[in-house]
Amino acid sequence: MMAKLTHTDEAGRARMVDVSAKRPTRRRAVARGRVRMNAKAFRQLSENRLAKGDALAVARLAGIQAAKRTAEWVPLCHSVPLDHLEVTIDLDDRERAAEVTAQASARWTTGVEMEALVAVSAACLALYDMAKAVDRGITIGEVQLLSKSGGRTGRWTRGPVRRRGD
Amino acid sequence: MMAKLTHTDEAGRARMVDVSAKRPTRRRAVARGRVRMNAKAFRQLSENRLAKGDALAVARLAGIQAAKRTAEWVPLCHSVPLDHLEVTIDLDDRERAAEVTAQASARWTTGVEMEALVAVSAACLALYDMAKAVDRGITIGEVQLLSKSGGRTGRWTRGPVRRRGD
Amino acid sequence: MMAKLTHTDEAGRARMVDVSAKRPTRRRAVARGRVRMNAKAFRQLSENRLAKGDALAVARLAGIQAAKRTAEWVPLCHSVPLDHLEVTIDLDDRERAAEVTAQASARWTTGVEMEALVAVSAACLALYDMAKAVDRGITIGEVQLLSKSGGRTGRWTRGPVRRRGD
Amino acid sequence: MMAKLTHTDEAGRARMVDVSAKRPTRRRAVARGRVRMNAKAFRQLSENRLAKGDALAVARLAGIQAAKRTAEWVPLCHSVPLDHLEVTIDLDDRERAAEVTAQASARWTTGVEMEALVAVSAACLALYDMAKAVDRGITIGEVQLLSKSGGRTGRWTRGPVRRRGD
Amino acid sequence: MMAKLTHTDEAGRARMVDVSAKRPTRRRAVARGRVRMNAKAFRQLSENRLAKGDALAVARLAGIQAAKRTAEWVPLCHSVPLDHLEVTIDLDDRERAAEVTAQASARWTTGVEMEALVAVSAACLALYDMAKAVDRGITIGEVQLLSKSGGRTGRWTRGPVRRRGD
Amino acid sequence: MMAKLTHTDEAGRARMVDVSAKRPTRRRAVARGRVRMNAKAFRQLSENRLAKGDALAVARLAGIQAAKRTAEWVPLCHSVPLDHLEVTIDLDDRERAAEVTAQASARWTTGVEMEALVAVSAACLALYDMAKAVDRGITIGEVQLLSKSGGRTGRWTRGPVRRRGD
Numbered sequence: 001m002m003a004k005l006t007h008t009d010e011a012g013r014a015r016m017v018d019v020s021a022k023r024p025t026r027r028r029a030v031a032r033g034r035v036r037m038n039a040k041a042f043r044q045l046s047e048n049r050l051a052k053g054d055a056l057a058v059a060r061l062a063g064i065q066a067a068k069r070t071a072e073w074v075p076l077c078h079s080v081p082l083d084h085l086e087v088t089i090d091l092d093d094r095e096r097a098a099e100v101t102a103q104a105s106a107r108w109t110t111g112v113e114m115e116a117l118v119a120v121s122a123a124c125l126a127l128y129d130m131a132k133a134v135d136r137g138i139t140i141g142e143v144q145l146l147s148k149s150g151g152r153t154g155r156w157t158r159g160p161v162r163r164r165g166d
Numbered sequence: 167m168m169a170k171l172t173h174t175d176e177a178g179r180a181r182m183v184d185v186s187a188k189r190p191t192r193r194r195a196v197a198r199g200r201v202r203m204n205a206k207a208f209r210q211l212s213e214n215r216l217a218k219g220d221a222l223a224v225a226r227l228a229g230i231q232a233a234k235r236t237a238e239w240v241p242l243c244h245s246v247p248l249d250h251l252e253v254t255i256d257l258d259d260r261e262r263a264a265e266v267t268a269q270a271s272a273r274w275t276t277g278v279e280m281e282a283l284v285a286v287s288a289a290c291l292a293l294y295d296m297a298k299a300v301d302r303g304i305t306i307g308e309v310q311l312l313s314k315s316g317g318r319t320g321r322w323t324r325g326p327v328r329r330r331g332d
Numbered sequence: 333m334m335a336k337l338t339h340t341d342e343a344g345r346a347r348m349v350d351v352s353a354k355r356p357t358r359r360r361a362v363a364r365g366r367v368r369m370n371a372k373a374f375r376q377l378s379e380n381r382l383a384k385g386d387a388l389a390v391a392r393l394a395g396i397q398a399a400k401r402t403a404e405w406v407p408l409c410h411s412v413p414l415d416h417l418e419v420t421i422d423l424d425d426r427e428r429a430a431e432v433t434a435q436a437s438a439r440w441t442t443g444v445e446m447e448a449l450v451a452v453s454a455a456c457l458a459l460y461d462m463a464k465a466v467d468r469g470i471t472i473g474e475v476q477l478l479s480k481s482g483g484r485t486g487r488w489t490r491g492p493v494r495r496r497g498d
Numbered sequence: 499m500m501a502k503l504t505h506t507d508e509a510g511r512a513r514m515v516d517v518s519a520k521r522p523t524r525r526r527a528v529a530r531g532r533v534r535m536n537a538k539a540f541r542q543l544s545e546n547r548l549a550k551g552d553a554l555a556v557a558r559l560a561g562i563q564a565a566k567r568t569a570e571w572v573p574l575c576h577s578v579p580l581d582h583l584e585v586t587i588d589l590d591d592r593e594r595a596a597e598v599t600a601q602a603s604a605r606w607t608t609g610v611e612m613e614a615l616v617a618v619s620a621a622c623l624a625l626y627d628m629a630k631a632v633d634r635g636i637t638i639g640e641v642q643l644l645s646k647s648g649g650r651t652g653r654w655t656r657g658p659v660r661r662r663g664d
Numbered sequence: 665m666m667a668k669l670t671h672t673d674e675a676g677r678a679r680m681v682d683v684s685a686k687r688p689t690r691r692r693a694v695a696r697g698r699v700r701m702n703a704k705a706f707r708q709l710s711e712n713r714l715a716k717g718d719a720l721a722v723a724r725l726a727g728i729q730a731a732k733r734t735a736e737w738v739p740l741c742h743s744v745p746l747d748h749l750e751v752t753i754d755l756d757d758r759e760r761a762a763e764v765t766a767q768a769s770a771r772w773t774t775g776v777e778m779e780a781l782v783a784v785s786a787a788c789l790a791l792y793d794m795a796k797a798v799d800r801g802i803t804i805g806e807v808q809l810l811s812k813s814g815g816r817t818g819r820w821t822r823g824p825v826r827r828r829g830d
Numbered sequence: 831m832m833a834k835l836t837h838t839d840e841a842g843r844a845r846m847v848d849v850s851a852k853r854p855t856r857r858r859a860v861a862r863g864r865v866r867m868n869a870k871a872f873r874q875l876s877e878n879r880l881a882k883g884d885a886l887a888v889a890r891l892a893g894i895q896a897a898k899r900t901a902e903w904v905p906l907c908h909s910v911p912l913d914h915l916e917v918t919i920d921l922d923d924r925e926r927a928a929e930v931t932a933q934a935s936a937r938w939t940t941g942v943e944m945e946a947l948v949a950v951s952a953a954c955l956a957l958y959d960m961a962k963a964v965d966r967g968i969t970i971g972e973v974q975l976l977s978k979s980g981g982r983t984g985r986w987t988r989g990p991v992r993r994r995g996d
Contacts, residue, residue, distance in 0.1 A: 013219035013220050013389075013392075014218070014219035014220060014223065014224050014389065014392050014393050014396065015218060015219055015418055016396060016414070016416055016417050016418070017218065017416075018415065018416035018418075018437070019415050019416065020358065020415035020416055020437050020438075020439065026684065033306075052180070052181060052183065052242055053179035053180035053181055053242070054179050054180060054887060057180065057677075057678065057884060057887040057888075057891075058180050058241050058242065058887075058891060060677075060678050061241060061678050061739050061887075061888060061891050062239065062240065062241050064678065064680060064739060064740065065241075065736075065739055065895075066239055068735050068736075068742075068743055069736070071400050072397075072400075072401070073228065073232055073239070073288050073291065074228065074288075074291050074292055074295045075224050075227065075228050075231075075292060075393050075396060075397055076218055076219070076224065076292075076295060076296070076396065077295060078400075078413065078414065078415075079400055079411075079413045079414065079743075080413070081413065081742065081743045081744070081745065082680070082742065082743065083682065083683050083684035083742075083773070084680055084681075084682035084683065084684055085680050086679055086680070086682075105682070105684050106684075107684065109415070113298065113302075114291070114294075114295055114298075117291060117294060117306075118291060121287045121290075121291060121306070122239055122240075124287075124309075125239060125240050125280065125283060125284060125287060126240055126241060126242075128280075128283060129240045129242060129243060129280055130242070132279065132280075136279075136311055136314070136322050136324075137310070137311070137324060137325075138310065138311075139308060139309065139310045140199075140283075140287070140307075140309035140310070141306075141307035141308055141309065142305060142307055143290075143305065143306035143307065143309075144303070144304065144305045144306070145302055145303070145304075148302070156302050158302075158303060159303075179887075179890075180887065180890050180891050180894065181916055182894060182912070182914055182915050182916070183914075184913065184914035184916075184935070185913050185914065186856065186913035186914055186935050186936075186937065192518065220389060223386060223389040223390075223393075223511075223512065224389075224393060226511075226512050227389075227390060227393050227512050227573050230512065230514060230573060230574065231397075231570075231573055234569050234570075234576075234577055235570070237898050238895075238898075238899070241891050241894060241895055242894065244898075244911065244912065244913075245577075245898055245909075245911045245912065246911070247576065247577045247578070247579065247911065248514070248576065248577065249516065249517050249518035249576075249607070250514055250515075250516035250517065250518055251514050252513055252514070252516075271516070271518050272518075273518065275913070344551075344552050344555045344718045344720050344721020344722070344724060345551035345552050345721075345724075346550070346551035346552060346555065346556050346721065346724050346725050346728065347550060347551055347750055348728060348746070348748055348749050348750070349550065349748075350747065350748035350750075350769070351747050351748065352690065352747035352748055352769050352770075352771065365638075384512070384513060384515065384574055385511035385512035385513055385574070386511050386512060389512065390512050390573050390574065393573065394571065394572065394573050397573075398571055403732050404729075404732075404733070405560070405564055405571075405620055405623060406560065406620075406623050406624055406627045407556050407559060407560050407563075407624060407725050407728060407729055408550055408551070408556060408624075408627060408628070408728065409627060410732075410745065410746065410747075411732055411743075411745045411746065412745070413745065441747070445630065445634075446623065446626075446627055446630075449623060449626060449638075450623060453619045453622075453623060453638070454571050454572075456619075456641075457571065457572050457612065457615060457616060457619060458572055458573060458574075460612075460615060461572045461574060461575060461612055462574070464611060464612075468611075468643055468646070468654050468656075469642070469643070469656060469657075470642065470643075471640060471641065471642045472531075472615075472619070472639075472641035472642070473638075473639035473640055473641065474637060474639055475622075475637065475638035475639065475641075476635070476636065476637045476638070477634055477635070477636075480634070488634050490634075490635060491635075524850065552721060555718060555721040555722075555725075555843075555844065556721075556725060558843075558844050559721075559722060559725050559844050559905050562844065562846060562905060562906065563729075563902075563905055566901050566902075566908075566909055567902070577909075579908065579909045579910070579911065580846070580908065580909065581848065581849050581850035581908075581939070582846055582847075582848035582849065582850055583846050584845055584846070584848075603848070603850050604850075605850065677883035677884050678882070678883035678884060678887065678888050679882060679883055681882065697970075716844070716845060716847065716906055717843035717844035717845055717906070718843050718844060721844065722844050722905050722906065725905065726903065726904065726905050729905075730903055737892070737896055737903070737952050737955060738892065738952075738955050738956055738959045739888050739891060739892050739895075739956060740882055740883070740888065740956075740959060740960070741959060777962060777966075778955065778958075778959055778962075781955060781958060781970075782955060785951045785954075785955060785970070786903050786904075788951075788973075789903060789904050789944065789947060789948060789951060790904055790905060790906075792944075792947060793904045793906060793907060793944055794906070796943065796944075800943075800975055800978070800986050800988075801974070801975070801988060801989075802974065802975075803972060803973065803974045804863075804947075804951070804970075804971075804973035804974070805970075805971035805972055805973065806969060806971055807954075807969065807970035807971065807973075808967070808968065808969045808970070809966055809967070809968075812966070820966050822966075822967060823967075
């Protein structure tokens with residue numbers, strides 16, 4: 001007798017969405033995040049004097065490389081061959097923050113939101129790693145989707161940014 | 167004639183810190199992050215009704231698995247074989263946030279802060295992925311180190327948490 | 333003089349099949365395997381009391397994640413971006429076995445049999461790992477293809493299952 | 499108010515065992531599995547005439563390479579740098595089976611059972627892949643630990659092999 | 665005030681080319697490299713007596729497997745699912761060199777030159793590894809593209825090979 | 831009856847060297863390679879004007895990241911956690927070549943020659959990729975070990991460099 005136990009269904013469910021009925025469309029997504037640090041770390045970052053090297057160069061590459069492997073970091077994501085992935089980093093003097101923006105695009109059956117978010121997260125972690133010897137209190141925050149387009153749900157754009165409590 | 171160009175030195179520098187003179191000590195690190203979502207997504211998460219499956223189970227595993235491969239995400243990190251990595255997720259009803267905490271430990275020449283932070287980031291990204299069909303406006307924030315111990319710089323603990331603007 | 337040695341041809345040959353003349357079709361495959369264990373381990377698995385955690389949740393994810401990287405496990409497999417991959421686990425009280433079934437699908441030039449089999453194998457290995465502290469004598473067996481469709485050879489279904497000696 | 503929901507504890511638990519109190523010892527493990535096929539496939543394998551190439555060479559390498567990355571396939575495994583990993587394959591004419599044996603060793607805080615089992619599984623999958631064009635009904639079975647030594651629980655050897663129903 | 669620092673633009677730039685406007689065409693590339701060694705190492709290689717095993721078999725597989733993951737080795741490469749990848753190795757008695765040739769093909773928006781070159785490089789490194797116990801002075805050289813076709817720039821073939829200084 | 835076929839032994843042999851009897855010592859290795867290109871590509875590289883970005887920054891990171899994963903590219907290598915890995919790139923105007931040098935070190939039971947060589951190869955491939963739109967005839971050559979120390983065989987240094995035919 002084969003018995004499917006209750007907890008099999010209730011707990012630990014996990015499924016990749018079946019996209020076999022979907023047709024590829026052009027997908028785009030833009031995501032953003034911020035790495036806030038103390039004055040000393042921010043100054044060294046701005047002047048490209050961090051001891052481990054050129055933090056912006058390293059972070060940008062970290063973002064690009066991680067995005068290509070999104071399906072390895074996010075368990076239920078489909079593998080998506082990207083047409084384009086770009087990471088830009090702006091330095092916000094007033095808030096002492098590096099603002100990381102990633103744009104992803106692909107012609108595929110699934111969206112590329114996670115690819116953009118993975119790129120942002122990896123770039124932020126790399127910045128953290130480059131600056132952590134100077135400031136252990138660095139915070140990564142406001143990692144969020146700014147916009148996406150393509151697919152069944154079409155275009156979505158984030159409303160005016162709420163800053164409080166990120 | 168061999169000419170080392172200026173930009174070789176100024177731009178694109180990147181180095182793994184040389185730890186060959188360091189001795190292994192017991193290292194620990196605790197990091198935390200928060201995933202904030204709208205009421206509908208939070209309720210489905212809390213009641214384990216998200217369509218893609220058991221979000222907490224998936225996120226926990228995503229964190230553990232990513233942490234073991236920290237050196238692949240973060241370009242200048244050393245490979246560190248972890249003794250322990252644990253991810254816990256608490257649900258904060260008032261803020262409609264999942265709070266992800268990761269503890270890492272190893273007996274090694276380098277610290278495990280990045281391992282804890284990578285675990286948090288990957289778990290947060292997995293939660294995002296599980297809930298994004300319900301709320302596209304989810305925000306990952308306040309990803310930061312809570313404490314670390316071991317190594318040359320010894321114990322460090324974060325001061326009272328600042329919440330504003332993460 | 334260029335000399336192609338005999339052993340070059342005879343030994344160590346290995347080639348990816350050239351699929352450049354094939355057109356993508358809808359591919360499906362279903363595979364299955366069984367993890368047999370002693371009464372104590374099976375009871376703890378059934379009651380979700382194994383010390384390392386929720387074994388069915390972990391095994392399911394292990395299967396999904398490994399399947400996406402089939403081309404890394406199996407040297408001569410082509411990379412196939414999956415449309416769908418699902419792992420279900422049934423508990424067979426009489427045989428004290430967890431029965432792992434994986435379904436894979438893709439629209440691609442090559443089949444997805446190996447993806448389904450890799451998912452089953454990885455899920456079985458994860459179950460083994462979760463339960464091995466209770467029973468070192470666990471056996472993984474009867475890993476086989478149940479059916480496949482699509483491609484030049486079309487539909488194939490396994491005949492009535494032979495159970496003896498797997 | 500922070501509320502830890504019930505299902506957080508009950509479902510989806512997963513933890514890497516904390517080995518930070520353990521001392522490294524010499525660990526060894528031997529695992530085995532069998533790939534059974536029809537007469538035609540077995541003959542081509544035996545005579546090294548399978549179209550995709552030298553199946554034994556490919557399978558051996560697949561096993562070695564997968565074992566080094568055990569922590570990527572098995573979610574809760576620790577990363578273990580192996581001292582040695584060897585895969586041997588014997589051909590059993592009577593049962594038309596390739597018998598894959600893997601031996602792993604390391605001086606480490608955790609055992610290497612999973613490394614040996616992953617090597618066996620990957621080698622079996624590679625054999626399957628090499629021969630599947632000739633026989634779709636191939637079965638991988640009897641994947642099990644033969645012996646292990648080292649660590650707190652010391653030496654363990656499998657009793658006389660039960661063959662029925664693997 | 666948001667300030668984009670000068671060094672952000674000048675240093676550390678890195679971008680994946682945006683191929684979203686390109687259409688897939690059939691791409692092919694052939695690359696070659698040579699591994700030169702001393703007489704003793706070359707003789708053992710030719711007679712398949714190197715202690716670590718069948719060097720040609722291992723090198724061929726190393727090339728195939730690395731090529732499938734080109735986007736992980738080469739930071740700004742797009743992921744390309746290959747239709748075909750073949751590695752052949754010829755032994756040149758006069759120059760005591762193994763000549764590694766890789767052919768790659770795909771129907772894709774980007775070329776497969778890097779896939780062919782990665783296959784050659786990985787196969788050469790594997791040969792080096794197999795023979796290094798016999799000759800530490802082995803040299804890998806003349807790694808270059810022989811031809812490519814497909815895409816906007818069409819067919820390209822290398823002119824007569826210059827051998828001096830590779 | 832179990833029959834070990836002849837070709838099992840003769841063909842496709844592959845083994846990781848058993849290092850379980852070795853003790854860790856300090857290992858170092860230095861390797862070098864050269865990427866030769868035409869005048870136009872070399873000028874753009876020198877002036878950091880290649881369209882894909884800062885080629886030296888990208889190549890350096892490519893080398894560091896690949897070296898950490900040497901055991902994935904070179905099938906029979908042991909996993910070695912590196913203490914240090916540094917890639918430097920010098921531009922040789924006369925030969926229009928980028929000279930890539932990698933130094934690796936670890937306290938481990940096996941040497942780090944392959945890690946240094948993998949770093950060089952990956953950095954050279956990345957340079958190739960950055961410049962290939964300007965010159966398809968780029969050649970990677972003279973990839974070789976300059977020195978190594980540690981382990982049973984102790985220190986080894988390459989004799990005066992032979993340049994002809996690399």
